[in-house]
Each structure stands twice: as structure tokens, then as C-alpha cells.
Amino acid sequence: MNFKKSMSVLIAVAFSASVAACGTESTMTQLPAGTDVNASAAASKYSKLANGAVIEGEMIVKLKPNAKASNAFKNGESVTALGGNDTGLLLVKSDSPMTNMSSNSNILWSEPNRVIKLPKETTKSADSVKDGVTAVASPLDALFAKQWAHKNSNSVEGWALAAKSGKNANVTIAIVDTGIDAKHPDLKAKILPGFDAYGKNQEGEDAQGHGTHCAGIAGAIHNDIGVAGYSVNSNLISVKVLGNDGSGTYAAVAAGILWAAKSKADIISMSLGGPSTSKALDDAVALAVKNDKLVAVAMGNDGNSSVSYPAGTVGSFSVGATDSADKIARFSQFGKHCAISAPGVDIMSTFPTYQSGMPAINYGSISGTSMATPGVAGLAALVKSVNPSLKAKDIQEILKKSADDLGDKGWDQYFGAGRINTLNAVKLALGQKIK
Incomplete structure (x- = not known):
């Protein structure tokens, strides 16, 4: 990969x-x-x-x-x-x-x-400034209209039902990636102290930008500026395991997962992977699962059936990507370990507020299973927020049962159980029936 x-x-x-x-x-x-x-x-x-x-x-x-x-x-x-x-x-x-x-x-x-390493992000956009990345000229405009993913996922209706329920428990997502810009106006109120398995950067800056983008997809604040994350009120923890160039080691990723497994995080989101199996990653994911963490991992962007790890690790909830037409993204890897899919093409989200590896500051679009994965993590957090008694395995079942079945009827190796549906997931979490 x-x-x-x-x-x-x-x-x-x-x-x-x-x-x-x-x-x-x-x-x-x-x-x-x-x-x-x-x-x-x-x-x-x-x-x-x-x-x-x-x-x-x-x-x-x-x-x-x-x-x-x-x-x-x-x-x-x-x-x-x-x-x-x-x-x-x-x-x-x-x-x-x-x-x-x-x-x-x-x-x-x-x-x-x-x-x-991080997946090589890809895009169909003719306005691509850098491989897989599209810049946004007016970062503080209301950008929700550009978030097609929420329309396809019925997010607005799901958020409304969650708000109507009056249930909004505190849930925390660990973003295992390149870091998070903790000063971003769409994120800073949600950031909790995290962990740096990669180096000694105590400031927590995300010099690459990928982690900040994933954090926004999962949990950007609903504050009338910028973008809206899938979860409404979740906290975010930065677990830095990759450097400024998006490279790291299996040891660092294992250390990051182990730290997150022992932390207050309920959900772990990982948009990274390598082509080789690893007993260290097996042990780390196993501890996270044992400690009742939902571990969402990107399938990868090679567009074939090759297996990336930890997406292929037992216990991982592996995520493929869909486009705005609800087709499987051309780059999305597939296989028997695919659990579910989520929007992952031209996904608008947060960029660091300073110069980073991204071609713009504040906001922009990227395509990849990297973007689909924090969407699943954010929805998982929303589900748990309306029903905090749910275990990680229960949340996984809700996400799969509530997904819109695309492709072959039932589970298939491209979409998994289907593309996530926010409204249906919230309904099931609240004990309501779905059509």
C-alpha cells in the first residue's frame, strides 16, 4: 500500500x-x-x-x-x-x-x-493544488454547503433527533495521526491533553495537517463557522505517531494505540497503515478492544484487494470510502475485512491555522479512506452520546445495521455493511425502529 x-x-x-x-x-x-x-x-x-x-x-x-x-x-x-x-x-x-x-x-x-505511512490521498477535483488536496480561498465562510457527506448520510436529521432526545453524554475520540492544531477555532474547545509517541513536540502542532483534517471530520464544533463534524459534542485527543512528512514506525503506532487503549478515549480513529502484519499491532488493538474501545481504521487507497495493517488486524473496524454518487471510491481498497464505508471523496474539513503540509490554512478538501474513517469514528461517538451504556461492539452493530445498503445486497467486500446513515444510527441507539 x-x-x-x-x-x-x-x-x-x-x-x-x-x-x-x-x-x-x-x-x-x-x-x-x-x-x-x-x-x-x-x-x-x-x-x-x-x-x-x-x-x-x-x-x-x-x-x-x-x-x-x-x-x-x-x-x-x-x-x-x-x-x-x-x-x-x-x-x-x-x-x-x-x-x-x-x-x-x-x-x-x-x-x-x-x-x-499515511495513505496517498487522491482526488477527482480539477482544482487540485497538491496531490489529493484542494484549497479553499475563504476559510471562514459558512462551508457546510460544501459538506456533501452530511447530506448523503442524513446527518442534519440525525443531529436533530439526538438534540430532541435531550441525551448528550460526554464521549472522547482519540485521533491517532500526525497531531491536531489545538488552536483551531473549530476544534480548540474540544481538545484534551494527548500523547506524542513520535517525538518531543510538547506544543502539539500538526505540521503535516492530516491529523487536523481528520479531527474536523470527526468532531468539528457546530458553531456557525467553518465545518461541522459528525459528532456534536465529543472531545478530541491527539495521539501523534507520525512525523511532519507523514512517516513513522510500527513501534510508534503500537505505542500510540496502547496509550489510547488505556486513556479515557471511547473511540480510536486511525487513518494510516502499512503492508505487513505485526504482532505488536495485534497486541495493541487487542488491548483497545479488551478495554471497550471502538477502533476505526482506514482500508487504504490503492484501489485493490491488498490488505493494510492495522485495518486487517483482528478487532479493527475497517472503513472504505464512497463518493457523492454513493459509489465506491475508485481508490478505496476492498476485501473480506471491510466492515463499513463512509463518504471519502472531496471531504471538506479543517486545516491547521498555520502553514503546514496542506496548500491552504484553516479549511480545505482531501479525498481518501483517511477521510471516511473519522466520519465513522464521529458517528460512533454521536451514537454513544445518546446512549452511553452501549459497548463498543454494540455501537459497531448499530452502525452496520443502520447503514444504507449499497452494491450487492447485504454485506459485500467493497461497501462492507453499507454507507453510514446518521439518522438511522441515532434511531437505533435510542431504541427506535428504522425503515
Whole structure:
């Protein structure tokens, strides 16, 4: 899968400890309460590597129960705990060649750390300023008329029913991406402290822009300016796992998911992926599911049946993209793991209020399964807000049962259960019948 494009608000104080060794001392860093999983200087290195490429000198390992890193590594390796010491997941870096570590009696499994990237966004717009991106000249105009996705999804009617119900519980969405512009007028009132698994950017700026765009689709404030998100009153947490060029590592993504799995987030939205399976991603998503998080993940933009991860990971709620004619987007990947689809072509949303990787500031349009995924996450948050007793698996079933069936009757590999329908989803969440 060709991944190219696109979070962070707060990072805990760094904690470092030495791992006892007979010989050269190894260093141990804990995340969260850690610094970076990726060396910030290596951002350009990742951008030059292919998506899924093995990063030399880096391995992700899983310790056996009760095993200690200090016993496993004694040759000067740099060891980072992913998601805290209780996960048993470690990122190990060494100047010496590292291969499969299964012979180490302390290690359950090991795998190479790999590059992971944003999908290459695409668009049919003749006004495309940059590959997959369309700029908007008047960012503070009322842009709702440009949000065709809400018309197709019956969002206005759904929001009205939700408001009429008088139910509006607090729900939180974690955007696992490139960061969020926490000062954006359409987002700032919703931003909660987040986590930076990529570097040391404590300001939380999204220099790429992709994460801010996804955040707006999920939860832009209904405030009569700019755009409206699918959720009406959800909070947003930035979990930054990708750098300014939209590149990162499997280790950083796993650390971000693990952090979100332990956070107050109810929904996790990920518009990224790599072509290789990963036990680290499997473990991270499994913990999120165990902790009752709905994990929405983009299918990818290669327009074929290749599988991206974590979209193909067990437990993920994988999302395809549709266009304004309710056809499957030409770029949307498909397959048996597709759960549902949502609008993903020329999607108007927030851009950072400063110069970023986007061709404009404040607002603009992008196409991709990246845009469909936060739409599903936002609707999931809206559903939970009107019925907070719902579990993640219940919300998934509501979204699927309420979707408009497109393509072949019933589930199919292109649309999944169908294109999301906001009104129908709210009705089912409130115990009402749908046609």
C-alpha cells in the first residue's frame, strides 16, 4: 500500500533507567512517561524508505510473563517499553545486527520494526493544488454547503433527533495521526491533553495537517463557522505517531494505540497503515478492544484487494470510502475485512491555522479512506452520546445495521455493511425502529 501523508498535545516527563548488565550497560526508556519511539532526526530517513520497509538495527519484542528486560538485553542495546511496563512490548535498538530473537529465553516473540505511512490521498477535483488536496480561498465562510457527506448520510436529521432526545453524554475520540492544531477555532474547545509517541513536540502542532483534517471530520464544533463534524459534542485527543512528512514506525503506532487503549478515549480513529502484519499491532488493538474501545481504521487507497495493517488486524473496524454518487471510491481498497464505508471523496474539513503540509490554512478538501474513517469514528461517538451504556461492539452493530445498503445486497467486500446513515444510527441507539 502506498502511504504518503499526516498528532500531540502533552507528553509526560521522561523517565530513564539503566538496565543492569554484566558487560556494556543498556538503556531503558518507558513509554508512556517516555520520550520518543522514533529518533526525531530520522524523520527524513523514514520518508525515503518504502512503506513497510524494515528499519535496520531495530526490533520489536514481547517479553515472556515475569521476564525482565535487564535479563534479556546486556549488550548495550537501547530499550524502550511500549505502552508501559505491563504490556511486555519493547522496542530494541542496536548498532549490531539483530535477527530473530526466539532463542532468547526471556522473549516470547520478536519482529523487525518497520516504516508506516499515511495513505496517498487522491482526488477527482480539477482544482487540485497538491496531490489529493484542494484549497479553499475563504476559510471562514459558512462551508457546510460544501459538506456533501452530511447530506448523503442524513446527518442534519440525525443531529436533530439526538438534540430532541435531550441525551448528550460526554464521549472522547482519540485521533491517532500526525497531531491536531489545538488552536483551531473549530476544534480548540474540544481538545484534551494527548500523547506524542513520535517525538518531543510538547506544543502539539500538526505540521503535516492530516491529523487536523481528520479531527474536523470527526468532531468539528457546530458553531456557525467553518465545518461541522459528525459528532456534536465529543472531545478530541491527539495521539501523534507520525512525523511532519507523514512517516513513522510500527513501534510508534503500537505505542500510540496502547496509550489510547488505556486513556479515557471511547473511540480510536486511525487513518494510516502499512503492508505487513505485526504482532505488536495485534497486541495493541487487542488491548483497545479488551478495554471497550471502538477502533476505526482506514482500508487504504490503492484501489485493490491488498490488505493494510492495522485495518486487517483482528478487532479493527475497517472503513472504505464512497463518493457523492454513493459509489465506491475508485481508490478505496476492498476485501473480506471491510466492515463499513463512509463518504471519502472531496471531504471538506479543517486545516491547521498555520502553514503546514496542506496548500491552504484553516479549511480545505482531501479525498481518501483517511477521510471516511473519522466520519465513522464521529458517528460512533454521536451514537454513544445518546446512549452511553452501549459497548463498543454494540455501537459497531448499530452502525452496520443502520447503514444504507449499497452494491450487492447485504454485506459485500467493497461497501462492507453499507454507507453510514446518521439518522438511522441515532434511531437505533435510542431504541427506535428504522425503515
